Amino acid sequence: QVQVVESGGGLVQAGGSLRLSCAVTGRTDSSSRVGWFRQAPGKNREFVAAIKWNGSIQFYADSAKGRFTIFRGSAKDTVYLEMNSLKPEDTAVYYCALRISYSLRPYFEANEYEYWGQGTQVTVSS
Numbered sequence: 440q441v442q443v444v445e446s447g448g449g450l451v452q453a454g455g456s457l458r459l460s461c462a463v464t465g466r467t468d469s470s471s472r473v474g475w476f477r478q479a480p481g482k483n484r485e486f487v488a489a490i491k492w493n494g495s496i497q498f499y500a501d502s503a504k505g506r507f508t509i510f511r512g513s514a515k516d517t518v519y520l521e522m523n524s525l526k527p528e529d530t531a532v533y534y535c536a537l538r539i540s541y542s543l544r545p546y547f548e549a550n551e552y553e554y555w556g557q558g559t560q561v562t563v564s565s
Contacts, residue, residue: 441465441554445535448559451525459520459559460512461535469493470541473518474552475509477531477561487533489546490518498546502528525563532558 447459461473474489488509489498497509508521522529536552544551 441537441539443535443537443554443556445533445556445559448533448561450562450564453525453527453563453565455525455563456521456523457525457561459522459533459535459561461518461520461556463516463518463537467492467537467539472538472542472546472552473509474536474538474546474549475520475533476536476549477529477533478558479528479531482531484534484549486547486549488520496546500547522561525561527563527565529561530563531561533561534558 442464444462445459451457469492471492472489475487476484477487478484486500487503488507490509494511506524511518535556537554538552542551
């Protein structure tokens, strides 16, 4: 059974850092992908970052470039989102998503992901 579980959210001051974790259990292969998305109150869900399961490719939203880093951990079944220089506008529920099978569609398309976590709240105070 495939499961995706996020953790690591919390309250942080502007300029601070947080590391989110996405633990994946179940079947994956080298062409699988993991994406991070976020949704702020009253706004649509938006793409943040994504990585190919083998770690060879990463993608970032413009808002995340230079501040966020997505990577797989040494345990290989966890994907992390390291967030630095956080801003109040980063406040949102952050979701991790997994697509197992190969796809030609862009990594930023939420509809391409098959499994979603429950979300973790990130709040950045000014």
